[in-house]
Structure formats: C-alpha cells, structure tokens
Amino acid sequence: MPVTSLQTPQSTFRAAQDAGTLALPAAGRRVALLAVHHLNVDGFVFAGGAEKYIQMTIRALLRSGASVHVGYSGVSIYDELLDVTEPHRLTVEHTGWLDESLSGDRDVSVALLRRRRRWLRAAGADTLFVVQQDHGAAFLTSLLAARTLGLRVVSSIRQMPPSLPSLPARRLLRVVPMPRFWRRRVTRRQRWPARLCDAVILNSRRVADAYIRQYGLREESVRIIFNGEPPASCPRRTAAREAVCIGTSGRVTPAKGADVLYDAFKLIAGRFPRARLAYFGDGPLAGELRGRAGADGLGHRVEFAGYSADRDDMHDRVDIYVQASRRESMSNSVIEAMARGKPCIVTDVGGLPEAVAHGECGYVVPPGCARSLADALAAILSEDGAIDRLGEAAQRRARRLFDMRRFERETVSTILGIREGAID
Secondary structure, three states, rough: OOOOOOOOOOHHHHHHHHHHHOOOOOOEEEEEEEEEOOOOEEEEOOOOHHHHHHHHHHHHHHOOOOOEEEEEEEEEOOOOHOOOOOOOEEEEOOOOOOOOOOOOOOOOOOOHHHHHHHHHHHHHOEEEEEEEEEEHHHOOOHHHHHHHHOEEEEEEEEEOOOOOOOOOOOOEEEOEOOHHHHHHHHHHHHHHHHOOOOEEEEOOOOHHHHHHHHHOOOOHHHOOOOOOOOOOOOOOOOHHHOOOEEEEEEOOOOOOOOHHHHHHHHHHHHOOOOOEEEEEEEOHHHHHHHHHHHHHOOOHHEEEEOOOOOHHHHHHHHOOOEOOOOOOOHHHHHHHHHOOOOEEEEEEOOOOHHHOOOOOOOEOOOOOHHHHHHHHHHHHHOOOOHHHHHHHHHHHHHHOOHHHHHHHHHHHHHOOOOOOOOOO
C-alpha cells in the first residue's frame, strides 16, 4: 500500500535530531531503495537470497543512522522490519512498477523519466540503491532519473551475467561478415545501467570478472562484498544419529541440479545404507524424482520436505549440505550451512568455489556430473570423523569470510559513499 507521508531531507534531518541519532555516521541521510519480489512459486510465497540480502542491508543502513524509503513491486517482505522500526526511519511503498516479466522500467521514455524523477523528489532521498534483477537492467529509467537529479546511485546485482549470443557464421555475399548490431545491443543493454552508477555491488570475484569481461563494467566502480551471516551455535554432531542426512534447499529444478543430486545419491546408496537424501523445497522435478526414487527402491530414503521457513531447523536436520546448481552466483544456503558447521559440496559455478575451499571444508565438483558428486559424497561418508572435521573448518571459514559486521560496514560505506572507518 502507498505510504501516507514521505520525508524531505530537511524533515529527515530534524527527525534524526529528535531521535538522537546525529552521532551516527549516516545521520540525516535518506536512501530510496527499489526492489522487486515476485515470490509466488508454485502457489508458495518463497523469499530467497535476494530478499534476505535486502533485509540485512536495510538493517545495516538503519543502524548507521540513515533512513530508508522502499519502493517495491510484487509482495511485501517488510512487515517484520516495519514492526520494529520507528515510522520516520523506514517507510515502505508498493509501487508495482515491474511485472513478473520485469518490464515497466527498463524502456526509457520522457514521460516515464519524469514520473520517476517526481517519485525520487517526493521520497526526499539523497541516494538511490537498487537491488537489480534482469542481470542489472530492470531499473534503467529509475537509475537515469536519479542521475539527472544528482543523487548518489548504487546498484547491487545478485546474478551471474547472461551469456552473450554466439556470433553468426553467415556472410554477406559469402565475403563480408554479417553485421553484429544485435550482439552490441545486448551488450549495451547490460552496460548502460551499470555506467549510470557510482558503484555496483557484486557478491563474488568470479561474478564481477564475468560482468567486467563480457559487458565492460568499469573495474573502479565494482565493489565485491560477500554476504554476511550471523554466528551460529555449534551444530549437533552425527555420532548420535542413526542416519546421515544429505540435504539441499531451493527449487527442485534442473537449474539447481536436483536431478544430478538424485543420480549421485543413487550411485552411493548401496554402499552407504545409513545415508538419506532430503530436498527442502519444491518444483517441477519433485514429482519425477519421487517416482524415480520409488521405482529404484529408494522411496523410504529420499524425502521431499517442502520449503522450510525455519532455517535453523532445516540445517539442524542436515549433516552434509549439497548445492548442485548448474548456474549460481553465490548461495545464501551454502553460507548458512557453513556457519552452522556443515561440510558443503558445491559445483564449480559462480562464486561457490570462493565460499567452499576444496578439500578443506567440503568439495567443489563439476556441474552436471553425478559421478563426481557421488565421489565427493563417498569421500566424506567413508571417513570416520570427516563430517565433524570438515564441518568445523566450514564454520571457521564462514566466520572469517561472511562476518556480518564486515558486511554491514562495507555495504553502508558503498551505498552512502562514506569511509568504512567512520562506521562502527
């Protein structure tokens, strides 16, 4: 629903005085945050990694003394934050600018640009922060509007870049290569939004390198910030359990490698009778895999648990976490599992190898290869104490790489353009 009142920079400054937050580094600053949450997945409202990231970022900005005005499309993920935040510090507005195809803001027109400029003025923002979809191109008009108003502009891209189309082999008159305008258009479509930004936040070095290489993002504007994860208590150990649970979460789809994980489990099931497999999620492959498990005599050992809102409970049930994705940027579920002391097996895609050190706290395997995944599972299951040893190393690594305070300092510093040293 639209907010009933918006703040100007002057009223925000006075509100900060009244609230006693002027001693904070970002007191008096106001951030307009744009996001889209089309989260209805097969009838289930599923908040994923981008939604968790947005909530963490808002909390960090509020703790720094800034105020935030959110404009979102889709469904709201902000009710809990609104319940615990002073009204003048966080305002939320359903704009509905982007539909499920993510169109509505990426095609620039004079009329649309004027509307976005009016919205940004009414929000009283000095900074626009956009959590991008469509690989960074969804909010093009809003980025341009903010730039024309002289606002600081920052974007966060949470996806691997799309692959560039292959070049055509056709030649004009069999001599002159055919024009490549269509390929250049795709490149410009990704490059222009990023070049309107003072900074672009990406969540892994590998993902950043891909955008720089394929779409010419300026290295000086790129900021790599790993996701943050609060410290977790030590997990339950497997010695007290009759079964060993191999778990994964998210959509049960080919993109997430759900089929590859089942194939790998089938390869090791006879050798390790204590092993069980659990899918915490749902999706188009769930029915097929359930049928295959039954036909293979493994139905009693493969569980389709559905989505779990209680992440602690989910991870407490898992002994070995697997992310078998064919395509991924950086998985929050892997970070959560590592923070809770779970050894992780991930595929060599996106930033996953930056999270999991191969052989130290888990294994990195080629995407789409059930045999390699099965070998990694067997290496852990066949060694006494391997789950605990690798899990303890995973927890130490998570505390070092995914420290929440570091995430908050670097994120606030990048969004607001202030020194990290000024942020407690």
